[in-house]
Amino acid sequence: MREVLKAGSLIEQPExxxxxxxxxxxxxxxxVEALHYDVTPLGLHYLLIHFDIPxxxxxxxxxxxxxxxxxxxQISLDDIKSRPARTLAVTLECAGNGRARLSPRPQxxxxxxxxxxxxxxxxxxxxxxxxxxxxxxxxxxxVFTGLDRGVQGEIxxxxxxxxxxxxAMRDEVLLAYAINGQPLPPQHGFPLRLIVPGWYGMTxxxxxxxxxxxxxxxxxxxxxxxxHFRTLxxxxxxxxxxxxxxxxxxxxGIPDFMTRTRFVEPGPCPIEGRAWSGRGAIAGVxxxxxxGMTWSDAALQPAASPFGWRRWTFAWxxxxxxxxxxxxxxxxxGNAQPLEQNWNLEGVQNNAVQRVxxxxxxxxxxxxxxxxxEP
Amino acid sequence: MREVLKAGSLIEQPExxxxxxxxxxxxxxxxVEALHYDVTPLGLHYLLIHFDIPxxxxxxxxxxxxxxxxxxxQISLDDIKSRPARTLAVTLECAGNGRARLSPRPQxxxxxxxxxxxxxxxxxxxxxxxxxxxxxxxxxxxVFTGLDRGVQGEIxxxxxxxxxxxxAMRDEVLLAYAINGQPLPPQHGFPLRLIVPGWYGMTxxxxxxxxxxxxxxxxxxxxxxxxHFRTLxxxxxxxxxxxxxxxxxxxxGIPDFMTRTRFVEPGPCPIEGRAWSGRGAIAGVxxxxxxGMTWSDAALQPAASPFGWRRWTFAWxxxxxxxxxxxxxxxxxGNAQPLEQNWNLEGVQNNAVQRVxxxxxxxxxxxxxxxxxEP
Numbered sequence: 001m002r003e004v005l006k007a008g009s010l011i012e013q014p015e016x017x018x019x020x021x022x023x024x025x026x027x028x029x030x031x032v033e034a035l036h037y038d039v040t041p042l043g044l045h046y047l048l049i050h051f052d053i054p055x056x057x058x059x060x061x062x063x064x065x066x067x068x069x070x071x072x073x074q075i076s077l078d079d080i081k082s083r084p085a086r087t088l089a090v091t092l093e094c095a096g097n098g099r100a101r102l103s104p105r106p107q108x109x110x111x112x113x114x115x116x117x118x119x120x121x122x123x124x125x126x127x128x129x130x131x132x133x134x135x136x137x138x139x140x141x142x143v144f145t146g147l148d149r150g151v152q153g154e155i156x157x158x159x160x161x162x163x164x165x166x167x168a169m170r171d172e173v174l175l176a177y178a179i180n181g182q183p184l185p186p187q188h189g190f191p192l193r194l195i196v197p198g199w200y201g202m203t204x205x206x207x208x209x210x211x212x213x214x215x216x217x218x219x220x221x222x223x224x225x226x227x228h229f230r231t232l233x234x235x236x237x238x239x240x241x242x243x244x245x246x247x248x249x250x251x252x253g254i255p256d257f258m259t260r261t262r263f264v265e266p267g268p269c270p271i272e273g274r275a276w277s278g279r280g281a282i283a284g285v286x287x288x289x290x291x292g293m294t295w296s297d298a299a300l301q302p303a304a305s306p307f308g309w310r311r312w313t314f315a316w317x318x319x320x321x322x323x324x325x326x327x328x329x330x331x332x333x334g335n336a337q338p339l340e341q342n343w344n345l346e347g348v349q350n351n352a353v354q355r356v357x358x359x360x361x362x363x364x365x366x367x368x369x370x371x372x373x374e375p
Numbered sequence: 376m377r378e379v380l381k382a383g384s385l386i387e388q389p390e391x392x393x394x395x396x397x398x399x400x401x402x403x404x405x406x407v408e409a410l411h412y413d414v415t416p417l418g419l420h421y422l423l424i425h426f427d428i429p430x431x432x433x434x435x436x437x438x439x440x441x442x443x444x445x446x447x448x449q450i451s452l453d454d455i456k457s458r459p460a461r462t463l464a465v466t467l468e469c470a471g472n473g474r475a476r477l478s479p480r481p482q483x484x485x486x487x488x489x490x491x492x493x494x495x496x497x498x499x500x501x502x503x504x505x506x507x508x509x510x511x512x513x514x515x516x517x518v519f520t521g522l523d524r525g526v527q528g529e530i531x532x533x534x535x536x537x538x539x540x541x542x543a544m545r546d547e548v549l550l551a552y553a554i555n556g557q558p559l560p561p562q563h564g565f566p567l568r569l570i571v572p573g574w575y576g577m578t579x580x581x582x583x584x585x586x587x588x589x590x591x592x593x594x595x596x597x598x599x600x601x602x603h604f605r606t607l608x609x610x611x612x613x614x615x616x617x618x619x620x621x622x623x624x625x626x627x628g629i630p631d632f633m634t635r636t637r638f639v640e641p642g643p644c645p646i647e648g649r650a651w652s653g654r655g656a657i658a659g660v661x662x663x664x665x666x667g668m669t670w671s672d673a674a675l676q677p678a679a680s681p682f683g684w685r686r687w688t689f690a691w692x693x694x695x696x697x698x699x700x701x702x703x704x705x706x707x708x709g710n711a712q713p714l715e716q717n718w719n720l721e722g723v724q725n726n727a728v729q730r731v732x733x734x735x736x737x738x739x740x741x742x743x744x745x746x747x748x749e750p
Contacts, residue, residue: 033427221743
């Protein structure tokens with residue numbers, strides 16, 4: 001296989017290239033005001049799709065479980081649905097979230113910071129299925145192969161990722177066929193996808209075609225080349241795994257269409273948001289209205305799910321003038337959000353604090369009286 | 376009101392500004408492979424949201440019908456749902472679709488060409504509701520006010536649009552509370568939105584708060600300033616109304632992640648897509664594999680809805696080499712798609728032909744064997 005990162009894949013300019021725009025108009029963040037919902041409504045959850053969304057005929061679709069197993073399986077969706085079902089609320093975040101704020105900027109999907117969502121996934125336990133297939137003693141890893149096919153890094157491939165067998169057999173790892181109580185729509189992996197609570201989004205393979213047990217690891221492109229934290233192109237790097245802590249706020253007030261600057265009335269201005277980590281429980285959230293110079297503790301609500309985000313609130317009072325609002329989370333494993341991005345070649349696992357520019361009080365803008373308020 | 380378009384709102388460079396990117400990561404096109412579905416699955420339909428998505432408490436929400444009427448109404452969602460219901464398949468397209476391909480480029484949501492969707496909308500007829508309110512004889516226009524609020528063109532406003540009363544009373548104009556058989560999700564206008572079949576997307580006001588009958592027109596920002604076809608900033612321009620014809624194809628083969636270049640095997644390569652117009656029935660679709668130098672008729676399937684898109688197919692054979700695939704539609708009112716964009720200051724009502732670059736045959740790329748095909 002060739003170099004994943006070729007010369008020219010870093011961009012110094014702040015402007016986005018036409019190739020990045022092609023990805024940005026297909027894929028989408030969660031509009032940040034949707035942090036208001038504990039369960040992200042269908043259609044608002046972030047989406048990152050490497051190749052095309054496959055259109056799957058479920059009458060002929062089968063999941064193959066094979067490789068280093070004693071009893072290979074071929075299973076229909078009805079078979080999967082007849083197995084014991086679990087529903088888990090899980091926060092998913094793209095490993096490249098925040099990439100477009102790096103300088104120089106790695107060339108890929110240009111996320112700004114809201115590539116996240118918290119959905120209720122219903123499915124059946126992976127471990128029980130692998131138990132039925134009876135893993136051979138020499139199996140070390142489980143490879144998940146999707147039906148989506150394309151070219152990346154000059155290599156034609158199915159989308160494939162693996163997990164060490166111990167991680168794959170964790171109780172909370174699901175083969176999911178429903179989101180928020182509805183069958184998976186095409187873009188979320190119909191008919192079946194993997195859900196690995198706590199891990200970044202690239203792990204949760206969509207449109208599953210097969211599950212293969214292998215030994216001595218898996219060197220597919222998306223596993224061995226992409227999704228590594230590295231600062232030099234000849235470095236092997238550290239694989240991306242679990243989600244680092246992050247907090248985001250619902251930007252208060254009303255936006256300007258083009259700049260997304262926020263306007264609020266001076267006075268009490270309650271702030272709400274969500275915080276999550278795949279490496280521990282959220283231990284604290286802090287809020288700043290002066291760009292991160294001084295911080296105050298936000299109030300944390302109880303977690304609704306061990307794998308989902310946690311609501312927080314802060315009773316801010318907006319003084320007239322301009323403010324640079326920030327929020328940061330820490331988890332009980334000791335991870336905290338940095339004020340500046342940790343630069344790396346792929347732009348992965350960024351969790352620098354969110355910044356929201358707010359103008360409180362009078363401005364030069366005119367106000368258009370709504371038609372239903374005319375005399 | 377001030378100038379809608381200020382100096383500096385046109386960009387000469389092909390790269391996208393950070394402000395345009397903020398819009399591109401929130402809003403999204405329909406991933407173009409979703410043309411495969413006659414009814415666009417929820418979450419794949421294009422979205423353009425000017426301000427924030429309001430979170431509406433339906434227990435207190437009411438629709439006000441007022442202005443120049445004899446019997447003002449205040450109606451709950453249950454009242455709306457108890458009225459006679461209709462379901463219509465309607466193709467919606469953003470008026471700014473294709474804007475990012477203009478040069479110089481108007482600064483707004485940078486669409487490339489896939490800001491479209493075809494959904495089944497369920498609602499009740501607007502005309503019957505206005506009949507209950509009894510319009511006064513001097514009413515000339517109907518203003519639709521949304522709950523979404525923000526600043527655009529330096530004017531703070533609710534999102535508001537109007538229709539001439541004759542257009543608003545057309546039989547097919549709906550107040551819709553469901554999409555594809557489900558309650559509207561927040562991003563599509565919960566609890567109630569306007570659907571005006573045949574008109575560009577800005578017409579279909581979401582999160583309706585009120586319907587007001589007025590006389591002598593409506594001069595709100597989104598009606599009198601934005602959404603005009605003009606080439607000079609001091610020109611009044613022509614209001615954007617009904618959708619011009621457009622055809623799009625599902626790009627064949629598999630994509631490259633970053634460039635979205637398509638790779639196909641040489642040989643028979645069936646092409647499918649959809650075509651629509653808000654100004655007449657689709658009369659013909661033509662396909663070209665040489666960048667628009669020569670054209671052949673595509674096969675048209677019957678229209679499933681008078682207001683929805685129409686499927687077309689073409690039996691293309693891919694010779695080895697590179698191809699520039701194009702498609703264009705005409706409607707029975709004599710409208711056709713141009714090969715080049717009609718430049719204008721806001722980048723509205725573009726319908727230049729789609730171009731898809733396809734490489735057929737051998738290339739230098741490696742092929743990664745999928746894990747479930749290993750021995």
